[in-house]
Amino acid sequence: MNIDFSPEELAFQQEVREWFAQNLPADLKRKTELGIMLSKDELVAWQRILNGRGWLVTGWPKEYGGPDWTATQRYIFDMERARANAPIGLSMGIIMLGPVLMAFGTQEQKDYYLPRIRNCDDWWCQGYSEPGAGSDLASLKTMAVSDGDDYIVNGSKIWTTYGHWANRIFCLVRTSTEGKKQEGISFLLIDMDTPGIEVRPIISIDGEHHLNETFFTDVRVPKKNLVGKEGQGWTVAKYLLTHERTTIAGVADSKVHMTNLKRMARENGANGEPLMNDPNLRQKLAKAEINLTALEYTNLRTLAATAAGKAPGPESSLLKLDGTAVQQELSELGVELAGQYAWPWKAEGEVGPAEYASTMMRYAFTRAATIYGGSDEVQKNVIAKMILGLNFK
Ligand SMILES: Cc1cc2nc3c(=O)[nH]c(=O)nc-3n(C[C@H](O)[C@H](O)[C@H](O)COP(=O)(O)OP(=O)(O)OC[C@H]3O[C@@H](n4cnc5c(N)ncnc54)[C@H](O)[C@@H]3O)c2cc1C
Structure with a gap:
């Protein structure tokens, strides 16, 4: 199994990186960096810019306006999106409904709804x-x-x-x-x-x-x-829930979060010393990075299997379970690093550095990550049955 990117994939990565550098509006970049919630208008405008480049419905086949990317290209794209601090597309129509209509919709439904999803005419x-x-x-x-x-x-x-x-x-x-x-x-x-x-x-x-x-x-x-x-409907719903998602683990955004946490630990201090000098904190950061790296390699292994023609299966439960655990771990570390700057609620720019303003909100909302999209316990049941082959009533 080869999990290195090919020369073509590296060239693609460079192309995407340059495009984001030239096309992401500065105010959206800053808001995403600071964890500020975007308005519907801002998100629609950004998604239309992506659509203009043909890079919004990245998982759709060419006949419906997708770029016909491999799973690896989609993964690279998501890495570059997160690295550029570009907003994540809000995707109920794109990720969920679009593929369902392609598989089960009438011609009339496809002709009417799919272009409207692509152009963000419908939310x-x-x-x-x-x-x-x-x-x-x-x-x-x-x-x-x-x-x-x-x-x-x-x-x-x-x-x-x-x-x-x-x-x-x-x-x-x-x-x-x-x-x-x-x-x-x-x-x-x-x-x-x-x-x-x-x-x-x-x-x-x-x-x-x-x-x-x-x-x-x-x-x-x-x-x-x-x-x-x-x-x-149950067959349709199951298709929707198991539809391939290369980004379910949230690795791209967690990697950016990890880099930011390490930078904050180096740049900020207590008692005249950088926080990074605290061995206890260093150990926690190292543990989080090990967990994240393990997750990334599990994700890459899944991609390699998909690229080799294997259908994505119950591994997505593993990726969801561990991916959300990492997100929670990083959000906890964020609060620890921010210290007293995490206490104010939504204090953007008012108390301490602006980048700490959303720390507590992020920590709080990330609690929900182990519930939505299937709770931890439900994912563990899937792993027990489908991966470990355990039978239980
Ligand atoms: C932020 C957020 C956004 C959401 N967005 C949407 C949305 O847009 N549309 C939508 O339709 N839904 C949405 N949901 C709902 C989400 O899908 C459900 O919350 C989730 O499926 C869990 O269902 P529940 O809340 O009814 O909890 P329950 O199913 O009642 O679970 C309660 C507890 O029991 C555990 N449990 C349940 N069954 C088992 C079992 N068989 N074995 C072991 N433990 C079990 C669960 O893990 C959990 O800890 C969202 C939820 C959140 C938190």
């Missing part, structure tokens, strides 16, 4: 989780009842990320209560301005508004918005 959010259906997603209760050419949808979704920015939502709904609970689920596309939809904010622990509850009361949805067949 999609994901309506899967419900108060009683998170890890046990198949227990979802939001009902879609057939009424002529429409469904009438009633129920509620929770943790809808950026639902307040979205003009469309892809939802898992129950179209039947017969048989196995997985068999009665369907996948519906719903316009957020349809009468009967209400979005209520959930303010998360970092004090920001990313999350929402979404309520549906007699919401009329045309049947042409069904993706796949009625009752096929």
Whole structure:
């Protein structure tokens, strides 16, 4: 197995690096560096710049406007994006819905929605989780009842990320209560301005508004918005969840975070000495870097297997589990390094160096990383069954 980049891949890396240096607006770069949340307008504008270069829908095939990159090129691109302090694309439409429409959508759905996703004309959010259906997603209760050419949808979704920015939502709904609970689920596309939809904010622990509850009361949805067949929603949802993601481990951003932490430890001091001289802190930084390097090599091994034609499998659970553990470890070290500068909440530029202002927010929000996208325990169950071959009830 070869995990070194080829000369062509190194040339590609250089091209991407130069492009970011020339095209990333300075204010976006600075905000990303400082961990300041961007507005929807800023994100859409940036994603349109990427799309102009043909580098937004990097995982899509050429026929749908993707650059036709290998998994390794996508990995390199993500490394360079993080290194340049470029915002990460907000990707429900790009990473989740796009591939689903390519695999299960009608020609009409593909023709209409895919170009709109690429050009960021639509902001999609994901309506899967419900108060009683998170890890046990198949227990979802939001009902879609057939009424002529429409469904009438009633129920509620929770943790809808950026639902307040979205003009469309892809939802898992129950179209039947017969048989196995997985068999009665369907996948519906719903316009957020349809009468009967209400979005209520959930303010998360970092004090920001990313999350929402979404309520549906007699919401009329045309049947042409069904993706796949009625009752096929579970198959569609599983396809979406296992769809290949080379960036699930978050290695690129963690590497940049690690570099910044080491720089801060060298540049800042206590009692006339750089923090880096503290053997206890050095040991913690070294441990975090070892964990990150191990994660990076696991990620590269997965890429090498993908490049050799093997389908990505349950290793993504391993990458998610360890990747989020590393993110949490680094965010904890950030708080330790910032010391008293981490105490103020959102004190951008007011107390101590500006780069410490988001330390506590980052620490707080990173707690959620081991819940969203499948909790730690759920990933461990997958690893136990699929990788270790353990059978348990
Ligand atoms: C920041 C954030 C953003 C999110 N964004 C979205 C979004 O945009 N759209 C969306 O649909 N959802 C979203 N979610 C929801 C997310 O997918 C769920 O929170 C997640 O699947 C866990 O479900 P739950 O919260 O219902 O917890 P539960 O499933 O109730 O889990 C509670 C606890 O029990 C454990 N547990 C559950 N089942 C098992 C088991 N079988 N074995 C061992 N332990 C188990 C869990 O690990 C957890 O510790 C988001 C969540 C967060 C935190």
